[in-house]
Amino acid sequence: MIRKAEKKDVPGIIALLHQVNMVHYEIRPDLFKPYTTKYTEQELEALLQDPSKPVFVYDDGGVLGYAFCQLTEVKDHGLLQDARTLYIDDICVDEQARGRHVGSALYEHVLNFAGSIGCHNITLNVWEGNDPALSFYRKMGMQVQKTTMEVVLK
Numbered sequence: 001m002i003r004k005a006e007k008k009d010v011p012g013i014i015a016l017l018h019q020v021n022m023v024h025y026e027i028r029p030d031l032f033k034p035y036t037t038k039y040t041e042q043e044l045e046a047l048l049q050d051p052s053k054p055v056f057v058y059d060d061g062g063v064l065g066y067a068f069c070q071l072t073e074v075k076d077h078g079l080l081q082d083a084r085t086l087y088i089d090d091i092c093v094d095e096q097a098r099g100r101h102v103g104s105a106l107y108e109h110v111l112n113f114a115g116s117i118g119c120h121n122i123t124l125n126v127w128e129g130n131d132p133a134l135s136f137y138r139k140m141g142m143q144v145q146k147t148t149m150e151v152v153l154k
Helices: 007-027 041-047 102-116 131-139
Strands: 002-004 055-059 063-074 083-093 121-124
Touching: 002 102, 007 041, 007 055, 007 063, 007 083, 055 102, 063 102, 083 102, 102 121
Parallel strands: 083 121
Antiparallel strands: 002 055, 055 063, 063 083
């Protein structure tokens, strides 16, 4: 079952945040620290209270996956059209639950949620080298909107 995350889900989400961090650390150890998380338990509890940043969990007797989202809106911009966007800040499926369509179910839930609140689109970022994630999002129908490039100086 997919639902909005609650305080009771924090330990399960923290465990998944560790998994995501290690994927990022393995790809970019120059940017990411190992064995840490993006949020502390306290920061996560506060985040769950922010309606502009919904967090969804796949609950099957425990948290098997999550989707962190952020609602953004462009209004009365001189160049850009008015638009609501749901940005997927982070999505994770427990390593032990992969291949069970947890990610697809989470993505579809986010897609339906975004449509129900009048979003124009859904966006996200994928780190270069995270080929499984890139393949998954393409399979879900996503396509490249823009590309961020870099040159590492040290």
